[in-house]
Amino acid sequence: MRQSHQLPLVGLLLYSLIPSQLCKICEVHKENYSCLNPLISTMINSKHTRGIQDANVLLSFRLVGIQKQDVEQQLIQHIKDKVARKGSDLTSGQLALIILALGECQNPDKKFIDDYHLVSQLEKKFQEEIENMGAHNGNPLTNYYQLSLDVLALCLFNGSYSIPKVAELFDPENKNYYFGGQFSVDTGAMAVLALTCLEKNVTNGQIKIDSKDLECINNHIKSLVKKILSEKKENGLIGNIFSTGEAMQALFVSSNYYNESEWDCQQTLDTVLKEISHGTFSIPTAAAQIFPALIGKTYLDVNKDSPCSNNFNISTCESVTPTDSPSNISVHYSVKINETYSTNVTVLNGSFFLDVMTEAQKINETIFSFTMVKTSWGPYITSVQGLSANSSKRTYWQLLSEGKPLSQGAGSYLVHDGENLEVRWSKY
Numbered sequence: 001m002r003q004s005h006q007l008p009l010v011g012l013l014l015y016s017l018i019p020s021q022l023c024k025i026c027e028v029h030k031e032n033y034s035c036l037n038p039l040i041s042t043m044i045n046s047k048h049t050r051g052i053q054d055a056n057v058l059l060s061f062r063l064v065g066i067q068k069q070d071v072e073q074q075l076i077q078h079i080k081d082k083v084a085r086k087g088s089d090l091t092s093g094q095l096a097l098i099i100l101a102l103g104e105c106q107n108p109d110k111k112f113i114d115d116y117h118l119v120s121q122l123e124k125k126f127q128e129e130i131e132n133m134g135a136h137n138g139n140p141l142t143n144y145y146q147l148s149l150d151v152l153a154l155c156l157f158n159g160s161y162s163i164p165k166v167a168e169l170f171d172p173e174n175k176n177y178y179f180g181g182q183f184s185v186d187t188g189a190m191a192v193l194a195l196t197c198l199e200k201n202v203t204n205g206q207i208k209i210d211s212k213d214l215e216c217i218n219n220h221i222k223s224l225v226k227k228i229l230s231e232k233k234e235n236g237l238i239g240n241i242f243s244t245g246e247a248m249q250a251l252f253v254s255s256n257y258y259n260e261s262e263w264d265c266q267q268t269l270d271t272v273l274k275e276i277s278h279g280t281f282s283i284p285t286a287a288a289q290i291f292p293a294l295i296g297k298t299y300l301d302v303n304k305d306s307p308c309s310n311n312f313n314i315s316t317c318e319s320v321t322p323t324d325s326p327s328n329i330s331v332h333y334s335v336k337i338n339e340t341y342s343t344n345v346t347v348l349n350g351s352f353f354l355d356v357m358t359e360a361q362k363i364n365e366t367i368f369s370f371t372m373v374k375t376s377w378g379p380y381i382t383s384v385q386g387l388s389a390n391s392s393k394r395t396y397w398q399l400l401s402e403g404k405p406l407s408q409g410a411g412s413y414l415v416h417d418g419e420n421l422e423v424r425w426s427k428y
């Protein structure tokens, strides 16, 4: 009895031996905020597709302090409608994002979180993820990126969850951090944010935790940070351009786990700014996910009790639409299961991967038929030739060009004349 009472104290003591958070944050200076205008335009002009992207955008608006009443009200309304219409169909991570977005800073939408019992719904969905792992060879219903979002939201909004279970699940060697053997920086970064939230709640006395679990969580963070840093590229990006924002957030909150010499934050920032000027963040979710880190914010700054800020004076810039010459291009398209089925497809210059798939389907409805669902990143291909992706079996349709996996989805990858495109039945 006495001993179990001492355990949390030992944990606290252990934690206090770790050097205090140095908070190494590099950020875009106020006078250069105009470099961020393309991101704001993408988010504002997002035409509000009523998808989960609205939650990503609202969270980003509130976290960085963009107050644009009309846009914000629309986003909030869409999110609320979505919860009311298909609350129980939402995936765990979607619900977690909605809680983070509606609950950030002092606003009247908190009542909605309570009225719809969103936090207890999330507790239930998180539990279902864990149960699915038990029944399906360690595979969650969704993925570890979403499980991390779940833990983060439960941690920030005082939900309940089992800490020893979280410590066990988030072991950095767990296969769910990897897709086809490749460490997923997005996933690792989100896990670092979630685990750091737990760690912070221990230090500020909000939760009590067994010293063994705390040590375990500290070790997980340390090892995940190492894996994230080992995905740093020569130009400073971490993973790829779309994971870099979240990796930056993870590195901001974990600066006592690595040396200053291990990461040149300014170089990363400069490369991201260059990509912004090239129009790389044309998807609202992409813009929303990169933005917080650029002004030194992280998802751990989500705080239901702090006043909402206003940092940006918005001059809505119209987005530039590239002028496409109306010429045709021709590409080679293949579907690979065991056999490979191929065809040549002619599409307009400026077409996306999805347009090629649609054209191929017109050529042969049986061989090239496909289905898709809308996600916050655009269309996700769920089946080809009637063969469906399945999370519990870790199967999916991978998109490739010249034999290399793409880092964009079917709705945003621009195809080129003479290119060899492929959708391949794969395991991750």
Ligand code: CBY
Residues within 6 Å of the ligand: 052, 093, 094, 097, 141, 142, 143, 145, 146, 179, 184, 186, 187, 239, 240, 241, 242, 243, 283, 286, 289, 376, 377, 379, 380, 381, 382, 391, 395, 396, 397, 398, 399, 400, 405, 406, 407, 408, 409, 410, 412, 428
């Ligand atoms: N979000 C999620 O649940 C998604 C989490 C995520 C890690 C996500 C990337 C990162 C993020 N920031 O949102 C993710 N992708 C996952 C988990 C997955 C797997 C989805 C299945 C599951 N169990 O949930 C899976 C199958 C491994 C996967 N991604 C596949 C693909 C390919 C999709 C092809 C198709 N069938 O349509 C594709 C195109 C890779 C390929 N070459 O086949 C792909 N993903 C890409 C490119 C991406 C990036 C999108 C970038 C872009 N500009 O479009 C990504 C940001 C993301 C979305 N995937 Co996945 C990763 C990156 O490049 N940094 C939570 C929810 C609430 O929104």
